[in-house]
Amino acid sequence: MDKLLIANRGEIACRVIRTARRMGIATVAVYSEADRDALHVAAADEAVFVGAAAARESYLDIDRIVAAARDTGADAIHPGYGFLSENAAFARRLEQEGIVFVGPTAASIEKMGLKDSAKALMKKAGVPVTPGYQGDDQSLQRLEKAAQAVGYPLLIKAVAGGGGKGMRRVDDPEDFAAELIAAKREGENSFGNGSVLIEKFITRPRHVEVQVFGDTHGNVVHLFERDCSLQRRHQKVIEEAPAPNLSERTRERLGDAAVRAAQAISYTGAGTIEFILDTEAKDKDGEPPFYFMEMNTRLQVEHPVTELVTGTDLIEWQFRVASGEPLPLAQAELAVQGHAVEARLYAEDPESGFLPSTGRLTTLAFPAETGGVRIDSGVAEGGEVTVHYDPMIAKVIACGPDRETAIDRLIGALDRTVVTGVKTNREFLARLIDQPAFRAGDVETGFIGARLDNLVETPQPDANALILAAVASAVPPETKAGGTMFARFSGWRMNLPETRFADLFGADGEALRFTLTRAGEGWTLEGAASADLRSVQWSQDGKLTIVTAEGRLSAVTILSDDLVEVRLHGAAYRFLRRAEAAAASPSDGAVVAPMPGRVLSLLVKDGQSVEAGAPLLVLEAMKMENRLTAAIGGVVTGLSAAEGDQVAEGAVLLTIEPQD
The missing domain is CATH 3.30.700 (Glycoprotein, Type 4 Pilin)
Structure with a gap:
């Protein structure tokens, strides 16, 4: 591997470039119209323009990415995560072009790409799977029958989904049809596949995943587990390694199951086997049961916590495996030392329902990467957060000899992080990991939801x-x-x-x-x-x-x-430091776009009566669906948006006239 093209952007592109440079590999960045001045473009040895700001016209365009590699003489492509990283057609195209794909084979991606077929494979390999329905019959009648068999509450999941997209929890049979339509639509829009599966909803689950690595010589190891239970809308917020409050027996069983899963598909490169752990049940050995959820056939956003506790560089491992070398370490040579915690710093406003915040980063300052603190960022002061991509500013990570030290260091690092120009979740993150229950390791996926009001509430000064x-x-x-x-x-x-x-x-x-x-x-x-x-x-x-x-x-x-x-x-x-009048005027009934985005669906029409809290429309921005609801009851008037319209932040979409 002499020259590497990074088919991604942001912090992962910057990280890949740093590791490649350390290993003496030349780098090529690709960029869209929105990323001309991005950090990864300046960091690489060469940079190639690949299209418009919309990802589908740049980072997701396989022909343009392959052409950029050919034109620059790159003999390998690292996909990062997201975009084309789990695209089997892309991996197969590179095989045909004679370009090394720094990732698994197209066949492995396909086997794990659909949740229903992946679960069937895992069941055959002896990996426990969540009870549910993974059939081909996608009719409403068949899926409703499956839902009755599984029982409520349950989850509807897009078979090609990930990151919480195309996923709906259903507690009442009366809501099943509406939630099914929403999950299918989101799956079709995000992944080009509207098929779903039904599975039992574990009422108090933990999300525990295992980092696996395979090479072309038949070796597969695991690099232990991470806990990613602190989530909001199925999106991970805090990750840590190792997972707290697990017995050594459960850790061993998780690692063994993950290795079996990877071996079942002859996996090569970095991957993650994700499990749901049922905290309210016990198996015959008195341990909490766990079930295979999905496999991510790529590097994960949260891989730094694994690197910090195992003393490895997983991107370097990727390069070595892609070059045909055996794994750098055998299972017996791997061990965990200390603890690491990662927080995802996003441009979003927790006090307004975590709506994405766009704008220029007028100030961006991070603490020094000393004393167990690590910062992975793909933006710089003066850069812009746009509507086109994920609004993550950085991953702030801390490690220490024990979990308490790592948490304290992460809070200190977040306190010393300064961002102006956009709103961020920095304060929310710091409060979250300082919760007594989190410090005690009492975590599960409903942790944030149960405490959300307190976490976003402005504290009173003492x-x-x-x-x-x-x-x-x-x-x-x-x-x-x-x-x-x-x-x-x-x-x-x-x-x-x-x-x-x-x-x-x-x-x-x-x-x-x-x-x-x-x-x-x-x-x-x-x-x-x-x-x-x-x-x-x-x-x-x-x-x-x-x-x-x-x-x-x-x-x-x-x-x-x-x-x-x-x-x-x-x-x-x-x-x-100076008096300011902040008298708020009462709502005039105008419903405005809280951010730039596309109107995905309209749920009301002019002249329709609505009650306070009623859904009005769905706005898609930064890869997320945001449902706007009525602040007051009344009659819808002045509807100015249509489905498919791109609207600007602050645009008045409709007005609700109060009724006498």
């Missing part, structure tokens, strides 16, 4: 937060030495103690006045929170440490002309 905000505002880090005493010591007074004032305003508009008076080497703070400050120290990364008579306080502080933000133990407290 005394410590008030003290830190006051000091940060009144005693900011010194910028440059020099100048007059009046420039360097703004609180200096002739024949009087040095005094400084901080006027802040809480989120509710409450005025907060603080006075800091010099007392020896420290300060006396008076106001909404009083304290005797023995010392005040700033670090280069914006961390403020205060020693008071009661003890030490440390927090990351973000200062601007208008705002002081204090990040303390994962929570963020914001204080305005």
Whole structure:
């Protein structure tokens, strides 16, 4: 392998380029119209334009990707994850072209590409599968009959699905037909296949997956398990390795089942066997039973946690296996050391239902990759988050000798991450992993849903937060030495103690006045929170440490002309530095597009009466379906959108006139 083309974008493209460069492999990036200035384009040795911003006209266009490889003389292609990474037709085309595909064979992808046939294969190989229906008869009558046999609650899953797309939970038989139509439509739109399967819904499951690796010499190993139970809308949010609170027997059985699954299809390269673990049941040995869910025939987004606890570089393994080498390590040589946790930092607004947030990254700063912290990102300050691709900004990962240390380090890394220009889920992530139940390892896939209101609620500042905000505002880090005493010591007074004032305003508009008076080497703070400050120290990364008579306080502080933000133990407290009127006007009934997107379906028409909470339309943006509902009851008027329309953020789609 001399020259590698990366058929992907974002953080995975950047990561592949770094590993290839370390191994002396030349790299070629491909990019769309939306990615001309992207980080992976600048990082590669060469870059080739492959089409318009829409993925189907660029990153998903097999002919263009193959042409880019031929034109640049690339003898191998790494697909990353997503896009063409699990496309059997793409893998077969590369075989025909004589280009190395850094991934499994087309035959392996096909065997695991459809959930129904994959489950049949696994059952034959002795891998436990979830009870359900995987038949060819896709009629409503047959599927309803299967649903009755499985029992409610149940899951409808697109057979070609992944990432939660084409998946619906159904609790009531009356909802089955509507949810089936939605799952089939999403499966057809996302994967070109509207077929579904029905399976038993495990009421309190854990999502535990096993990293497997095979080579062309018949060797298959597992690199232990990861827990990916913390999910929202079937999308993973937090991943960790190893999975907490599992017995060694269950770990061994998971690893053995994963290896059998990979061997059953003569698998080569990196793959993941995903299992559902039933936390409310016990098998004959008193262990929680687990069932095969699906196989991802590619590298996973969460692979860094496995790398950190096994001391491996899985992309390097991919290159070596694709070059015909045997696996670098045998099963007996692999072991887990320590713990690692990963958080997916997205451009989205948790307080508005996690709607994607688009815009330019005016500020983007990450903590230094030291002390067990790792950052995988594919964007840079000044870059833009668009509607065309997944809105992930970075993966923030931390490791340590034990799980508690890894969690603490990840919270600290999230606290030191600064993003402006778009809204992010940074604060949500920090609060999430600081939950006592998560720290105890009591995880399952409903974890976030059960706590969502508390996780997105703005926290009320305590005394410590008030003290830190006051000091940060009144005693900011010194910028440059020099100048007059009046420039360097703004609180200096002739024949009087040095005094400084901080006027802040809480989120509710409450005025907060603080006075800091010099007392020896420290300060006396008076106001909404009083304290005797023995010392005040700033670090280069914006961390403020205060020693008071009661003890030490440390927090990351973000200062601007208008705002002081204090990040303390994962929570963020914001204080305005000037009064602002924020009187909200009552809703006028206008329904606006919360983001740019395409109208996938209209659920109402002009003149129709609706109740508050009724579904109005489905807007597709950033690969997700977002259902807009009525904030008030009334009559639909002024419907201006049609199915298939592309609408801008803020566009008025319809109005609801209140009824007397």
